[in-house]
Amino acid sequence: MTVIDLTLGPxxxxxxxxxxxxxxxxxxxxxxxxxxxxxxIARYPQARSALLPLLHLVQSEDSCLxxxxxxxxxxxxxxxxxxxxxxxTFYSMYRRTPTGKHLVGVCTNTLCAIMGGDAILExxxxxxxxxPGQTTADELITLEHxxxxxxxxxxxxxxxxxxxxxxxxxxxxxDLADALRSEEPVQASxxxxxxxxxxxxxxxAGLSDPAREADGTGPGAATLAGLRVAQALxxxxxxxxxxx
Numbered sequence: 001m002t003v004i005d006l007t008l009g010p011x012x013x014x015x016x017x018x019x020x021x022x023x024x025x026x027x028x029x030x031x032x033x034x035x036x037x038x039x040x041i042a043r044y045p046q047a048r049s050a051l052l053p054l055l056h057l058v059q060s061e062d063s064c065l066x067x068x069x070x071x072x073x074x075x076x077x078x079x080x081x082x083x084x085x086x087x088x089t090f091y092s093m094y095r096r097t098p099t100g101k102h103l104v105g106v107c108t109n110t111l112c113a114i115m116g117g118d119a120i121l122e123x124x125x126x127x128x129x130x131x132p133g134q135t136t137a138d139e140l141i142t143l144e145h146x147x148x149x150x151x152x153x154x155x156x157x158x159x160x161x162x163x164x165x166x167x168x169x170x171x172x173x174x175d176l177a178d179a180l181r182s183e184e185p186v187q188a189s190x191x192x193x194x195x196x197x198x199x200x201x202x203x204x205a206g207l208s209d210p211a212r213e214a215d216g217t218g219p220g221a222a223t224l225a226g227l228r229v230a231q232a233l234x235x236x237x238x239x240x241x242x243x244x
Contacts, residue, residue: 019085019096021066030072033057037076040206048077053205055088060201064095092147093162093204100135101196102180105146105159106173112148112156116169120156121145123170124177140181142197153222154189161200163188166220190220 025033036057041050054076058069065088067081074084088094095103106112106121121132124143128136135142151157154166158173165176166189179186186194195203202208230236 019065019067019070019088021062021064022068023071025061025068025072029061033061033072034076036205036207037072041076043206048079051077051079051084051087052091055084055094056201056205057207059094060198060205060207063099063198064097097133098135099197100142101140102160102194103142103144103162103197104177104180105144105149107147107149107151107155107157107159108145109148111152115155117156120158120168120170120173124173127174128177136181138181140183141177153225154220160186160188160194161197162204163191163194163200165189 024030037050037054040053040057041047044050051073054073055065055069058072059065062069070081070084070088073079074081077084089096104124106117106124108117108121121143125131128141128143130136130141130143132143132145146159149157149159149164151164151166154164156168158165158168158176160176160180165173168176176186180194188194
């Protein structure tokens with residue numbers, strides 16, 4: 001009989017609750033955040049629907065979630081700290097430890113792993129001298145392994161602050177890391193120039209800088225391959241009959 005010893009719980013590089021950090025913001029910071037939170041909440045018919053963007057807002061302040069951020073969100077929405085924490089700790093995009101200027105994630109799910117994702121992650125670990133969940137001494141890069149980000153048509157994929165870098169290799173990934181550490185402008189494969197992690201958090205909160213224009217990049221050839229085949233074969237979805 002084979003005995004398999006399974007250790008349950010979060011991965012070692014994914015710190016669990018409780019969320020730490022300062023308990024409150026300085027008055028000037030809280031006043032500024034309250035004004036921005038009011039703008040965000042006004043977009044929703046139910047105030048508590050604004051929780052996810054508010055979590056991005058406080059993450060943009062601290063580069064991760066803190067006890068002060070949790071309490072701030074709870075106070076704005078009439079929720080308890082426990083209710084906010086339950087949501088915040090469910091989603092992997094909300095960080096629970098300080099994040100470097102750039103969050104570099106390597107997909108290690110099945111397809112990306114088969115196509116070289118594991119080798120890319122190992123190359124970055126060796127090149128940067130850190131493991132997933134850690135940040136370089138210059139605080140410019142935090143490394144992590146990520147779950148599928150629906151970019152399998154361009155595997156293996158690396159993400160920097162949630163921007164896609166497609167069809168990566170160990171060499172291209174280490175070159176990317178060097179460019180980030182040199183603070184050179186870096187263009188995503190299907191997006192604009194990569195901005196710092198905290199600015200990305202503001203964008204996700206719905207407070208992006210108007211000066212950052214949308215790059216207009218559409219889906220690539222690999223993504224549209226199935227559509228092109230369907231059009232060539234004159235395929236279409238079946239009509240919806242009335243009453244269905």
